[in-house]
Amino acid sequence: MSTLPTLVLVHGAWHGTWCWQPLIDHLSDLDVRTVALPSSGHNPAVLGDLYDDAEAVAKALAAVGGPTVVVGHSYGGCPVTEAAATVRDVQRVIYLSALMQDVGDSVLSLVDDVHPPYWDVHEQPQGNAEHGYFEAAQPLETLYGDVEPHLAQQSVARLGRQSLASVTQPLTQAAWRTVPCTYILCEEDMAIPLPLQEAMAARARRTVRLRSGHSPFLSQPAELARILREELALQSRDRQSSPA
Template identity: 30%
Template sequence: MKKEAFSPSFKTYLLIHGAWHGAWCWNKVIPLLQAKGHKAIAIDLPGHGQDTQPLPDITLEDYVQAVVKTATDQQGQIILVGHSMAGIVISQAAEKLGPQKVQALLYLDAFLPRNGDSLFALVEATLQRLTSDSRRPHLVENIIISHDHKTNWVNREMAAQIFCHDCLEEDKAFALSRLSKEPIAPLATPLHLTDQVYGVIPKYYILCTESQDMDKTFLSTHVPCQQVYTLSSSHSPFFSMPEKLVEIFTGIN
């Protein structure tokens, strides 16, 4: 695993969960960041965790505004961290917030977009680039779509294998009991990103090489990054190896 030099200066990390998850997925990471003298904030995106907004009505803009509001409430610059689906959320939020507010974007096994991409388009592009050597993409074949095509969820029988096969049994139980449905509209919405704003914010990628949801090697190269790190982890390193994850977080200058 490649490392950057550790910077002892205070940082604020805004942690954004992926699809079907909530702020709860960062429970092991937050105290580790705080122990190193940093500020760490995790929010529930609309319709997730403790947020009760009706799922069928939620848009990508709702997600983005939740991030923007929390970010603007913080003093100084922030590092935006997005897991999985939240890669598109932090990207669009960064476009609104600008480089004066966003010190860096950190993509944790996440969807890394260009202008005009939607999450669905990135999934399709990723699947087209998988080779015989790629890890089998278990996620797509285990997504169940509601009859009204407004929400989806993951097959419960496969969720542990897809997200956290290398995690402790207690962490698997914790996560599986909290996974929720996901609104489809945010996943189908194209992003509006510019070279002048999004393009100048430093980006870092953490590729989880043992993830069973989908091999994201292609995504780690889709947009130029300052650094691409690798973790021999499932899609949930915040459970399986939080210390190594935090080591990467705090090594970003």
């Protein structure tokens, strides 16, 4: 059995736990767990918000009951940032081309409350964002530009909707202020531009660069697995060398 920390994976907007499978296939000897975010799904009437997502992440982290490293991808960085500081056994947060924001920030505050062009927004009713949702308008280009075409098409078919509430609500906690963090920069990302990633990554203790688009768990699962193994090993060594 591996002595490395448990790895918990948190997906981004529109996705589900299915997106991690190619990566998990390269980590079969490790304890890897995934979190399904309530804000993402196919039925707009039952989508959750940021705080529902954070609660789901916190419960999954607490259920590990031992040393844990959590990975947040894209939007998934928001509920991870909100939740990770509240769970004692979380030893590191890894932001994978993810939003690494501060208390009071929301997803939309990054872009002056203007919806990005690759969002297909449905505000309901009468412009009420709390009850609206959005879909990925250009997923092949924005999310999966370097993913093998057949896998990219399969992934597009599985995308759901994302609640607008999840991107308008502000963070009330910022895990990176108290938990060691690593930021994995995806240098060819078309969804979160590299300069924005680099600005957020300035808050992390470590940064790693990956020449990939937005979804390396699909386009480069073996390389991403290697990076994550290295992070887990470093964290394990840090834990063993720390004073009791």
